[in-house]
Amino acid sequence: MTGNLKKRYEQLTSDRSVFLERGRDASVLTIPSLLPPDGHSSSTNYSTPYQGIGARGVNNLASKLLLTLLPANSPFFRLTISDTDLQELGAKARGEVEAGLAKIERMAMSDIEAKAVRVPVFEALKHLIVSGNALVYIEKATSAVKVFC
Secondary structure (H helix, E strand, O other): OHHHHHHHHHHOHHHHHHHHHHHHHHHHHOOOOOOOOOOOOOOOOOOOOOOOHHHHHHHHHHHHHHHHHOOOOOOOOOOOOOHHHHHHHOHHHHHHHHHHHHHHHHHHHHHHHHOOOHHHHHHHHHHHHHOOOOEEEEOOOOOOEEEEO
16 A cells, blocks of 8 residues: 555656745745755755745734634634524523533633644644645544644
8 A cells, every 4th residue: 555655646746846846936935944945954054035024924924814713812613503493492591502502612712722723723824825735634543733735
């Protein structure tokens, strides 16, 4: 199976290289280490752009998108029940239902904060802005969030 995957990966290199080069060209002008050149290592010296407006623009836009997607100290979604269902339950149950839904919202938000989703999402947003491509993967076993570019 691994041999087949490696062979398929090599076959698709030419299709992938066009998008990688376009992303690398944009990365050189903004944040060079975001999408490094082919064959880079830990000792690679990246060219420094003569001004930092590209990097500031990418970071500013990614920050604003992150705050829109995952606002701080407030849920980014709202659980509600339809009015017809509320009428069937009666006026007394409305408060209980809304309290239960609010509790679920808080639990979901605390789960997102506990898993530290903000950092990988911010990284993925920067890659989407610069190169237009990123993959956010959530492992089933550990619920760890990883970004692949």
